[in-house]
Amino acid sequence: MGYIKSKALEDKGFVVLDSYDQELDPKEWLDIEYNDWKSSGDTRFAPLASAKGEIECNGFWNHKPPRTDKDGVWIDSQTEKAPNLTRRAQEPGANVGRCRVIELQPTPYGECLYNLHQDDNNRLNPDGTGWVVRGFFNLSDDKDSFFVLRENRTDPSIEYRIALPAGAQLIVDTQRLWHAATHVGTEPRYCLITSWTSGPELDAYIEKYHGTQDVPNVEVPQDVLEAGYAEQARRDAARAAYYAAKGQQVKQAMSEA
Numbered sequence: 001m002g003y004i005k006s007k008a009l010e011d012k013g014f015v016v017l018d019s020y021d022q023e024l025d026p027k028e029w030l031d032i033e034y035n036d037w038k039s040s041g042d043t044r045f046a047p048l049a050s051a052k053g054e055i056e057c058n059g060f061w062n063h064k065p066p067r068t069d070k071d072g073v074w075i076d077s078q079t080e081k082a083p084n085l086t087r088r089a090q091e092p093g094a095n096v097g098r099c100r101v102i103e104l105q106p107t108p109y110g111e112c113l114y115n116l117h118q119d120d121n122n123r124l125n126p127d128g129t130g131w132v133v134r135g136f137f138n139l140s141d142d143k144d145s146f147f148v149l150r151e152n153r154t155d156p157s158i159e160y161r162i163a164l165p166a167g168a169q170l171i172v173d174t175q176r177l178w179h180a181a182t183h184v185g186t187e188p189r190y191c192l193i194t195s196w197t198s199g200p201e202l203d204a205y206i207e208k209y210h211g212t213q214d215v216p217n218v219e220v221p222q223d224v225l226e227a228g229y230a231e232q233a234r235r236d237a238a239r240a241a242y243y244a245a246k247g248q249q250v251k252q253a254m255s256e257a
Contacts, residue, residue: 003122003125003127003131004128004129004130004131005130005173005198007203008206008213009172009198012160012213013151013177014149014160014170014173014177014213015171015213016162016168016169017171017209017210018169018210019165020088020167022138022139022141026084028082029046029085029192032046032078032082033055033077035047035056035057037056042105042107043105045100045101046078046100046101046103047075047098047100048074048075048078048079048086048089048101049074049089049097049099050072050098050100051072051073052073055077059120060072060124068124069098069121069125069195070095070096070125070132071096072097072099074086074099088137088192089192089194091205092135092196092202093201093204094196094197094201094202095196095197095199096196097121097197098194099192101191101193102189102193103188103189104181104189106185106186107183108182108231109182109220109225109228110227110228110231110232110235111231112182113148113228113231114231115180116232117179118174118175118176118177118179119174119175121133121174130197130199131197132195132197133175133195133202134193135192135193135194135196136169136170136171136191136192137167138168138191139166139190140189140190141165142183142184144185145163145183145189146162146181146218147161147162147180147182148160148179148180148182149172149179150178150179151178152178153178154232156225156229159217161182161217162215164183164189164191171202171206
């Protein structure tokens with residue numbers, strides 16, 4: 001049968017919406033409660049909606065009963081402090097799963113490439129229902145930072161680099177695309193991340209805000225790109241060597257038992 005997916009994301013796996021006038025809103029992300037949930041890079045998260053309405057960020061499938069990333073429960077103590085962020089997450093009218101603000105510390109390009117990952121939004125998602133994607137609304141003004149999207153984690157031949165000033169709004173199929181952020185600066189980057197279920201409501205929202213894939217790539221000097229590729233390869237090799245050595249230690253221990 002297959003899943004219900006947005007045609008707008010079919011080609012490249014993402015769309016960029018009209019920019020939001022972030023200056024009109026208060027900095028609600030500074031008032032809500034964060035926990036030290038680690039993702040790609042040095043991060044903390046402040047959930048607005050979670051599996052059971054608690055301030056935690058675990059995947060919905062790790063709860064009892066386990067379920068997919070849908071039907072998040074809004075956290076009153078958080079949404080009361082961040083009504084504008086909550087309104088923006090609810091505006092499409094699509095089903096919301098996890099909804100949270102990420103706080104990301106400065107992250108160079110090479111580290112970003114090492115951090116590239118795919119999400120697991122659709123674990124336990126029944127066939128024939130809406131495919132879960134994610135919205136990324138940049139809150140802080142990070143003019144020199146950019147989101148990196150790749151079809152293949154280690155292949156730079158197709159790499160989308162999306163600028164992240166305040167008000168930048170993306171919707172990404174994060175289970176398809178490898179993604180992470182390069183954050184240039186000295187202060188943390190803040191971004192509202194919402195899991196939405198694909199369907200007519202999300203399609204209408206994308207159309208309303210002129211979702212497009214035709215946006216320019218952020219220009220990065222070639223030496224920075226090359227250094228980033230080398231750093232990703234170095235870190236990948238070090239990780240592979242670590243796990244290979246660990247595997248040998250386990251085998252040796254078993255043989256000596």
